[in-house]
Amino acid sequence: MTALIPAKNTDLERRELAEAAQHYIDQSLSFATRKAYASDFKIFKTWCVANAQTALPAKPESVVLFLASQAQAGVAASTLNRRLAAIKCAHEAQGHATPTAHKGVTAALKGIRRAKGIAPIKKKAATADIVKEMVRHCPPTLTGKRDRALLLLGFAGAFRRAELVALTVADLAFVVDGLRVTIRQSKTDQEGAGQVIAIPHGSLLFCPVTALTNWLAVAGVREGAVFRAVGKGSRVGGAALSDKSVANVVKRYAGAVGLNAADFAAHSLRAGFVTSAAEAGASIFKLAEVSRHRSTDVLAGYVRSANLFKDHAGRICYERFGD
Template identity: 50%
Template sequence: MALYLTERAGTLAPSTLNRRVAAISVRHQDHGLDSPTHHPEVRAVLTGIRRTTGTAPRQVAPASIGDIRRMVAHLPDTTVGGRDKALLLVGFTGALRRSELVALNVGDLKGRDEGLRVRIRRSKTDQEAKGREVALPYGTDPLTCPVTAVREWLDHADITRGPVFRAVDRHGNVAATRLSDRSVANIVKRSAERAGLDPAQFSGHSLRAGFATTAAANGANERQIANQTGHTSMEVLRGYIRRGSLFTDNAATRLGL
């Protein structure tokens, strides 16, 4: 057991190793056996791994407004480019999770004078599918307006019902099937790389995290941000706010250096 943990320490996160150790322990207990995971040598190895590797979760970079502008500006003028533009801007402005983005149907979008009202039918923290609405206001810059982008995508792809974000083949043909969660991450990474950014620093969650940190940096309060993100855990949300306010709410700016 100790040898296994030592071998895997270079490729697996401490949290993953802890879950595997816990699973092994449960299996032994279910069969009335003593678990090797309680052996002092095994515990010592786990402690050493945590000290060496650290236990802080890996955090992807939140996409800043500058990142989003660069990504959008470098998208190709193709069917795929139009879809990716709409996905990036809707995901960022709506602070949507990957699963919420790909679950959107045309019927979930309702036009208003101020922009679009988007119905989120189910989310990670809404397993009873009570649903909620988020607003997508018109952007001041046509290049990064989420409302314009999604309307142009739907018009170009001739989508009038069903999934909003769909697969597109290499010939530019739009499929009837919706994108997967993983596709969102791939689109974000590909767009980042095309814009000259490090794709390893970005994921599908970068859009949602980017909204929260950007809104906080621009002075939005906790309630305003939570209204858009739908966070039920204020502690998680405050982590984004702290990151977004590192410079705007920092005593170091008053040192006079």
């Protein structure tokens, strides 16, 4: 049997192959991660220019000084972890030895973590009661109808903001019991195997399925992105909202109901669903069906927080004291 010997590639074909190879390498990281890394490395480069240091390739001593500067500025340890990852990624992409593996860098980060602590500052959960108040403040305008659908669906499906803005009409299947939503790709499904979640009908005023149906109808959205910008003259754009826009919507309506907008973010809807469902007695396994958490430990934390006072051991002690 004659072996198939590929013909020599032309210069053009080799360039196209190189571009394709780079594209696949880039796809090893999610869009959100690439965006965050680009921002983090830009911050590092800016600091290097201001402090007469070389960013690429960088010396370990420069990275240590950068970490100290960031820590003094109040940057969280978790953010510094990501910035180190961005510096490492940038060096590896250019074929340079990474300075982040140096013992001095790892020791500096460890010291920062011990000195500042590693507990994350969490945004507040937009629980069911809060979301209800938020949607009461949605005006009967086109933008208001979009925001109502976004808030109710974001809560009901425990959506991440990137998942919400990535939704297209093709991902929606309206059925008798409510809505089936296909999430093509997510933080816990980077390779795009796809996940389907159910959104049941809610009460008349707070039904995510009804709110979404109304938005799609009045906006004339029949294909493409579900959530879009609304411009002057109630003109609906063709592109999807940015993930930052989701955060802005949540903050705006949190402020409208008298809450501190700075305490809320897009993740508040997801956290609010899990918290509310845990308070209502939903099991971890039922929660995971909707939230798609890989780790039950994370969900267990929500359940513990929601049930801190339920069947508290101290109540037995108090009962002994009597009235």
